[in-house]
Amino acid sequence: MTNPFFAAWTTPYEAPPFDLIQTADFKPAYIEALEQHKREIAAIGDNPAAPSFDNTIAALERSGKPLRRVDAVFGQLSSAVTDEQLQAVERDVVLLVARHWNSIFLDPKLFARIDALYQQRQSLGLDPEALRVLERYHLDFVRSGARLTDAERERFGAIVERLAALGTQFGQNVLADEQETVFALSEAEMAGLPDFARSAAAETARDRKLNSPFAVTPSRSSVEPVLHFARDRAVREKVWRAFVQRGANGNKNDNSKVIEEIVSLRAEQARLLGYESYAAYKLADSMAGTPAAARGLLEQVWDGGRKKAEADRTALQELALSEGQSAPLEAWDWRYYAEKLRGGRYDFDENELKPYLQLERVVEATFFVAGQLFGLTFNPRADIVGYHPDVRVWEAVREGRVVGLFYGDYFARPGKRSGAWMTSFREQSRIDGEQIPFIVNTCNFNKPPEGQPALLSLDEARTVFHEMGHGLHGLLSNVTYPRISGTSVVRDFVELPSQLYEHWLEAAPVLARFTHVETGEPVPEALLDRMRAARTANSGFATVEFVSSAILDMDYHSQPMQGTVADFEREVLASIDMPREIALRHASTHFLHLFSGDGYAAGYYSYLWSEVLDADGFGAFKEARDPFDPATAKRLYDYIYSSGGSRDFAEAFRLFRGRDPDVTALLEGRGLVEAQS
Incomplete structure (x- = not known):
């Protein structure tokens, strides 16, 4: 059969054809894509014409499309549906990819062209976005060793390759500890756990084919309910120890x-x-x-x-x-x-909220907020195949135009690393015509038994909003160049769109959309008052x-x-x-x-740095006395969600908020103002 990475994708919007992609396809796809990119880079570096933005920077932006395609798909599959065969491929290709990028960043001819453009950047007549891309490319190369001596470059390259291998090993070790440890629990040991946790633990026991009514693993989604509710202190201790000892056994x-x-x-x-x-x-x-x-x-x-x-x-x-x-x-x-x-x-009792926080309704609530703020609607696309039966796909529409695809993958399973993350199968750009992004949100909620709704804790519902905030950062991107698209921003800015979006979970119009899973009644106002308190x-x-x-x-x-x-x-x-x-x-x-x-x-500090920005940023909507204030939402779209890395990030926040951020809102939000004094 033809390797699907060597063929045109005839799927809607050229989405990845996951029903055709096999593990055996990845290594040959990587090898061919790396070779093609190598030829493209050599042509740029060897170009006899004087360096220009178009023949150097824009050419770099146009290069490597097959590599980006295989890398994006493989990166998600090796995190969300991995197995021994996929992990073996990962160990093989990680060095090939690291070595490839080393050869690009440490190429003296290529850097000489970029540096020449950078030195004369103010006289090139570039628009602000193109100038920003040139500056970021120059910085990328400098920070990747382009100015080192030959001997230093050789050592730097060796370090990059070894770090790539070690990072892969680290992640695979953690996943192995999570997969290889499982605790079979009796009815008595589950005493105190609410029904949702019991159902999830029963499902884990069935998945692991254990002769036990219940089981938990050391992953966070499995451990947290035990630590919160199990009356048996010995059970809490053994599960906690396994949780904190992952990778240290x-x-x-x-x-x-x-x-x-x-x-x-x-x-x-x-x-x-x-x-x-x-x-x-x-x-x-x-x-x-x-x-x-x-x-x-x-x-x-x-x-x-x-x-x-x-x-x-x-x-x-x-x-x-x-x-x-x-x-x-x-x-x-x-x-x-x-x-x-x-x-x-x-x-x-937070469990009082769970019957109102059905996963389906929480996801719909994130779509509702995106519609109110940014005019987005999300249409299911059952005809677009995901990489696992749990994965669902929607097309995102704004102003009558499809602006991206959104993939949602919400349940924990064997072969999926813990945590929650956003990634993409393709980034937005328009350097060669409009290219819509394919955005993925991945979570690890306990999957309920067949036919039962998935109920979330308040913290898990926040996670859905958090990852959707990242997702919107990718979906709403409106730039020309891939280098500054979507979440291609500095680390302590990237969490602003996600953490800011969490605030809308507790906005009154959003809470009003949640109803009891059995009765259909809205959340009682008295319960919401106690939640806020x-x-x-x-x-x-x-x-x-x-x-x-x-x-x-x-x-x-x-x-x-x-x-x-x-x-x-x-x-x-x-x-x-x-x-x-x-x-x-x-x-x-x-x-x-x-x-x-x-x-x-x-x-890792960046979550807190971004919390300063998001707590203060949401204050703009509070000051407007409207969580969907149109003028504030437009600034949020223009300067935060759609602009990617097209401008200085401190300037972007000032343009949205009207001033620099203030830490006071963070301290108040965490209830630390009195503790500080």
Whole structure:
């Protein structure tokens, strides 16, 4: 059969023909696509004509289309539906791809053309978008070693290749630990868990073919209900330990040595480029600018978060004692008693909301908000094939024109890494005519038994809105060049569209759309009042577990690592006086953001940085007294969601908000203003 990557795609909008793509297709597709791109790059570098924007930068933008196509499809499949065969291909091609991009970024002839254009950029008569693309290309090459000596380039290239292999190994190790560990639980051990969690655990037991009524795995979606509701303290402890020990079990999946090598190589990479640390290198191209600025925000929030968590710890310990637990409060107790404390203080049980938060209705609510803000509608396309039976596809329409395809993949399953993410099978551009984007949202919610609706927690519903915010950043992109399309922005800006979109979940017109799964009744106003009153309950815990992980990330990448991974982690937590009863949101050995690739390395702080932007940004709608205020929504579209990386990011926020961001809204939103004083 013909390799589908070597043929034209005759599907609607040329969407990936997943029914035709086989694992065996990927490696030959990669090899051919890499060779074709290599020839295209050589033609650009060897062009005898003087460098121009069109024959160099635009030519680079037009090159590599087959490679982008196979890489985008493979990247999602190797994360969402992987198996041993696909993982073997991943290990093979990751070095080929890393070596290929090294050869491009370290090509002296190619960089000479880009540099010549950059030096005369103000006299080229470029429009603002083209000028921005030229500047970003020049920076990409410089930050990838283009100015190094021949010997330095050779070493830099070797580091990039080794880091690519280590990142793949790290991610596969975490997934293996999650897949190979499963806890069979009895009826008695499930005592206290609500029906939705029991149904999910029963489904897991059936999927794993266990002779047990219930089972859970160490993935977050499976673990969280146990930690929140299981009365059996021993069950909470063993599940919690498996959860936090992923990648640190002394087995073939142990990531400790992988981390040591990654951190060492990144530090060397930064030194080659003239930076004192990897953090300094990464943050040089960010809104924060320096590790000191990022660390300053983390410390500002840390102090109030820890004080609030310590006050909650006292109350939780007293509650545990009152219920007969004489042992000290531990990390596997915190969520359990926090649920009880919230119920006692605010008469709010989040499980009361779940019957109203059906996955289908929450997804529809994200579409509703997109329609109110940006004029989007979403039409189901059952004729477009997904890569798994769970995947659904919609076409997004704006002003009578299809602007993109949206793929939704919401349920956890074997072979799917944990967490939630947005990616794309194709980015928006119009360099050679209008190319609509294909955007993917991936989540890991527990799948209900056949015929039953999937019910979400409030936090899971926020995740749907969060990922849709990323999705809209891709779908609404309205630029010419792929290099600055959609989410091609600096790390501490990329979370602004996603975190900002979360705010609409609790907007009154959106909450009014949710009805009870059985009765069809709307959410009672009294329940919503209790939900709002409890909004900052346990926010100290959430702040501490996140900020401690961000500080750990910053320390890994800004100072020499002494001793083992476990030693380093302990020392960092001791230095910030980490409460013993709270664990890192992501411990080192399963910190995929940091070590499975380098996307968030020295950048995990960016969620908090973006939270400053999104909390203050949503204030513009509050000030307008309308969550869908047309004038504010137009600025949001023009300067945030549609503009990609076409302008300076601080300027983009100012154009939307009318001023620089203020941290006050973040502190108020987390309930930390009093704790700060």
